[in-house]
Amino acid sequence: MISKAKIKLIQSLKYKKFRNKTGLFVAEGIKTIRELQNSDIKMSEIFGLGEILQKIDVPAGIEKTELDEKDLKKISFLSTATNVLGLFKIPEYNIAESFENNFIIALDGVQDPGNLGTIIRLADWYNVKSIVCSKNCADAFNPKVIQSTMGSIYRVKVFYADLTSYLDKAKKNKFAVYGSFMDGETIYGKTFNGKKILVMGSEGNGISKEVRGFIDKKISIPAFFDGNDGPESLNVAVASAIIVSEMKRS
Known part of the structure; x- marks a missing residue:
């Protein structure tokens, strides 16, 4: 009862x-x-x-x-x-812990709980231990997010911060900051050495103007369809998986 x-x-x-x-x-x-x-x-x-x-x-x-x-x-x-x-x-984390890792995913305005949950799960798959979210991202402890992670929420720490302040501090800690853009350089054939942060923006707006100023290198997933007959973009979780895989592989 x-x-x-x-x-x-x-x-x-x-x-x-x-x-x-x-x-x-x-x-x-x-x-x-x-x-x-x-x-x-x-x-x-x-x-x-x-x-x-x-x-x-x-x-x-x-x-x-x-x-x-x-x-x-x-x-x-x-x-x-x-x-x-x-x-x-709900666990309490100190965001300074994120700098203990050599690879961090940063999310700028990713508001869909399903996408956030999937990104947490793929981070777990690729052994990325920290995700830093802007304050307008979905909440990591939303029931839909928890369900999407399938338990990965306990292996991946999710932090919330003002991304501009966080990235400024990260750059002072010798992290290279990569951002996903439609007009960036192809991820294929590149080498991603050293400490790095991958910034992914929302599907609707991409990476915000405020955060763009902290991006060191703009990268992109090239499309393989002919002409203009294809999708405008990829789902942010799908794009994150492709880029993280390539960054881990190189």
Whole structure:
């Protein structure tokens, strides 16, 4: 059984202001919850079908509530309700930690939660440990982002900052700053040595004017279609995957 107050609390975590207020986020599905349990991110509470809860090693002192499918539908953010849902504490990171890595992804105005989640997941695949987002990016602890990362959120640290100030400090720390532009130099055949930051802009507006001034090298993914009969651009998550792969490979 779950109280109306608890249902209201969980449903409120769809919104950033309530996640910030409570310091909690929602994760759904046994795979994602097990991934998070292997991290430093702390569980606060868990809800699920009885047979599923038995398969999860819930830490001592954590409240565990057995629910039926009807009640799970009331708290799930998925179109098809999950069989287990956990509340976790939002971790606090020091952005200075990002400079411990030689390759950082910076996102400028990427507001779609699905795109952000996919970029976090691909960063995990390519062993990029830090993503720095402008303050107008989607929130990394949005339920849609968490679901898209499939557990990668605990292996990749996501920071939020004023990108101009951050990139200024990064350049002083000897990072080369690359930006993705339609008119940049092709990524193929280039060598990407040393400490580097890849800046990706939003699909609609690209990299903002304020951030462009901190870009050292403009790069681009060349199109292979003939003439003007093709797409205007690539999805930002797809473009990020292609560029990160090439930068890691070179």
